[in-house]
Amino acid sequence: MDDMVLYLELQKSPKEVLLIIGSKHGIKIMQDILIGVCLEKLTVLSLSDHLFKAVEKEKENIENDSQYYIPRQFILLRKNEFDDHKFGQEDLAILYEGVKNQEFVEKLSKLSAKYLIGMHDRNYINTFDIWEKFRENTKKIYIISYVGAGKKDVLNWEKxxxxxxxxxxxxxxxxxxxxxxxxxxxxxxxxxxxxxxxxxxxxxxxxxxxxxxxxxxxxxxxxxxxxxxxxxxxxxxxxxxxxxxxxxxxxxxxxxxxxxxxxxxxxxxxxxxxxxxxxxxxxxxxxxxxxxxxxxxxxxxxxxxxxxxxxxxxxxxxxxxxxxxxxxxxxxxxxxxxxxxxxxxxxxxxxxxxxxxxxxxxxxxxxxxxxxxxxxxxGQDVSADDERLYVHFPIFEYLDKFMKNVSNRNQLDYLHLVKVHTHRYALEKIKREFSKEYCRKAKRDIKGDFGFIEGMYVINKLGSKQDLLLFILLYWGWDGAIRKLLHRKEKALKENKAIKKLKLLNNKGI
CATH class of the missing domain: 3.90.550.10 (Spore Coat Polysaccharide Biosynthesis Protein SpsA; Chain A)
Incomplete structure (x- = not known):
């Protein structure tokens, strides 16, 4: 059964449905509705003469088949007959598919339907625009949208x-x-x-x-x-x-x-x-x-x-x-x-x-x-370069508690990587007089996650070579080597910036 019809069936069955058909798939939706939903009135609006004839023929077959629930009113409309047709306000559900005219869908909001259920290609219709038009007067909106043959998204909203x-x-x-x-x-x-x-x-x-x-x-x-x-x-x-x-x-x-x-x-x-x-x-x-x-x-x-x-x-x-x-x-x-x-x-x-x-x-x-x-x-926090950076350690204590009962190994591994990245960020910024104490705290933090071999495996799998080297140095508390490593990186960055500037000046002919 079609997803839109399944959604309709899960609601308290509306008394009246307006089904708008823009492709042959709409005929299948009509069949599913008449099998799964008991209605008082079904109005089927076909958006082309070709579809109208196909729907008209299928209606004859349906009326002679006992598996369908035939509503008291089963009405077929051409597009040019839509404006003159009267719809009830109570428990009206609008279903549409294959529609490529956004203005036409937006016009349907005047019917003040209780439910809007649709499927469209986002190349033609903007889902959010439709939601904005219907949200005030519609209780539930369910729209399947896609781009070409791409994956489908579902807007499932209740007022x-x-x-x-x-x-x-x-x-x-x-x-x-x-x-x-x-x-x-x-x-x-x-x-x-x-x-x-x-x-x-x-x-x-x-x-x-x-x-x-x-x-x-x-x-x-x-x-x-x-x-x-x-x-x-x-x-x-x-x-x-x-x-x-x-x-x-x-x-x-x-x-x-x-x-x-x-x-x-x-x-x-x-x-x-x-x-x-x-x-x-x-x-x-x-x-x-x-x-x-x-x-x-x-x-x-x-x-x-x-x-x-x-x-x-x-x-x-x-x-x-x-x-x-x-x-x-x-x-x-x-x-x-x-x-x-x-x-x-x-x-x-x-x-x-x-x-x-x-x-x-x-x-x-x-x-x-x-x-x-x-x-x-x-005064920005990102400008901190002193003991204020020690705040990372209570942060990771909170996160360790939050993740304590997590069985997802991936998440634990990524948290371990975040710690290495965060400590690198802090050690690149922190003043020399605070770096030794920071390294001491970082060593304790890193050791609390994994053993040395397991920690190396995680960082090697997820991070860069520099991440791995920093992990090793932090794990063993070699703060002097860490300072040299980060100083070397800082120097390389400055040289790289200088080279880029020279290239820019040369390109300008200066």
């Missing part, structure tokens, strides 16, 4: 009568008043009523709250939440606990976005009922006004969406942290009791990213760079 919010975006605020207007203006440009913007004032000493209040007077979607200072993690958690959306997003309010970022993310998430949707981001350099794309996992299979556990697990190890360029299903978060560790004063996005990724059943990437992450700003 929440008490809560119309589909997306909540959370902004933890502390001392970023200078950047806040640009952030607010780029995020709120998308004019839709099913999004809320939650600005959490984390006891900020500047005038962040006043700026938000000013914008909130003009935009009712903007909400100001105030709390005592507790750090970014506590502000994000405070917003998360009050968010109404089906999906949750986070923005650092000193950053900004392309105005259509959240529309694109939500469209992809809903289109395939994905639990995570994310895009690429750019590093924006405050001192120059220039930006650069940051390489990330945006290609196949992520750009087409995947529910392959192995491919999702790879994101634990290879995808950048950057939780603010994605949206996350609230059900995913609540089902797995994921939260921000409010004791952490910085880098709280790392455990959140690993936990949501390890529990996600499906993810999709928008292969565009839509978020601008501001760099070179005074």
């Amino acid at each position: 929440n009568e008490e809560n119309p919010i589909e997306l909540s975006i959370i902004f933890p605020m502390y001392n970023i008043a200078k950047y806040l207007p640009q952030c607010i203006e780029t995020v709120t440009t998308w004019q839709t009523d099913f999004v809320e913007f939650l600005f959490v004032d984390d006891g900020s000493p500047d005038n962040c709250a006043d700026i938000v209040k000013k914008y909130a007077q003009r935009d009712s979607r903007i909400k100001l939440l105030s709390k005592k200072n507790g750090g970014c993690a506590s502000a994000r958690q405070y917003g998360l606990e009050r968010a109404k959306g089906r999906y949750i997003g986070f923005v650092d309010p000193d950053d900004f976005i392309q105005p259509d970022m959240y529309r694109k993310l939500l469209a992809k998430a809903l289109e395939g009922t994905y639990e995570i949707a994310y895009c690429g981001y750019r590093e924006y350099y405050e001192n120059t006004g220039l930006s650069a794309e940051v390489p990330d996992a945006l290609s196949y299979p992520y750009n087409e969406g995947t529910s392959d556990p192995a491919k999702i697990d790879e994101l634990i190890g290879y995808q950048r942290v950057a939780i603010w360029r994605g949206i996350y299903s609230k059900d995913l978060i609540q089902r797995n009791k994921i939260h921000f560790y409010t004791e952490l004063k910085r880098f709280d996005d790392l455990p959140f990213k690993i936990e949501v990724t390890s529990k996600a059943r499906s993810v999709i990437a928008v292969p565009e760079y839509l978020y601008y992450y501001r760099m070179s700003r005074p």
Whole structure:
């Protein structure tokens, strides 16, 4: 039986169905409906004369076959007869297939059907546009979409009568008043009523709250939440606990976005009922006004969406942290009791990213760079180069506890790789007087995962040669050798940059 008919059958059987046929497959759907669903009225609209004749002939066969439930009203329509036909409002279900005219599907929203069930090629019809047209008056929407012979996505949505919010975006605020207007203006440009913007004032000493209040007077979607200072993690958690959306997003309010970022993310998430949707981001350099794309996992299979556990697990190890360029299903978060560790004063996005990724059943990437992450700003966590980097160790303690009962070996291996990458990042930045203590702590952290041989195997399998060398040095606590290794890398990077600059000057004839 056709998937659309199976979905229809699972609902409380509607009294009336409008079936729109755009290809011969629609005749099979009509047969399945009359076998599996007991109706009072079935109206079949054929989009061509050729199809109308085929449906008319099949109707004669059906009426003489006892396996079918024949409704009291069984009506066939040509396309030019559609506008004059009257449909009931109560329990009407619309099914369509083979339709290539988006305007025609959107016109069906005027019928205020209880159910919309469809199948279309995304080359012709935009699934999210259809959802937007129907969402206010339709209780359930189920759309199978595809591109050519590619994989099928399924939008499976049910209206929440008490809560119309589909997306909540959370902004933890502390001392970023200078950047806040640009952030607010780029995020709120998308004019839709099913999004809320939650600005959490984390006891900020500047005038962040006043700026938000000013914008909130003009935009009712903007909400100001105030709390005592507790750090970014506590502000994000405070917003998360009050968010109404089906999906949750986070923005650092000193950053900004392309105005259509959240529309694109939500469209992809809903289109395939994905639990995570994310895009690429750019590093924006405050001192120059220039930006650069940051390489990330945006290609196949992520750009087409995947529910392959192995491919999702790879994101634990290879995808950048950057939780603010994605949206996350609230059900995913609540089902797995994921939260921000409010004791952490910085880098709280790392455990959140690993936990949501390890529990996600499906993810999709928008292969565009839509978020601008501001760099070179005074006071940023990423500028820390002292004992503040020791925060990585309580982070990994939390993650070790979270992953304690995980039986998925891949996830444990990727977490091990994340630790090596994180410690490398810290040791490349940390001042010399703090590096010995950091190495001592990192050694204990690394040894807690695997034995030496097993750890080497994991890093050799998943990481680079430099990852493997760093693991060996960390495991045995050779901090002097580690400093030499990272110094050599830093020197090579500087030389490489100088060579690139010389080549650029030569190309310009200077």
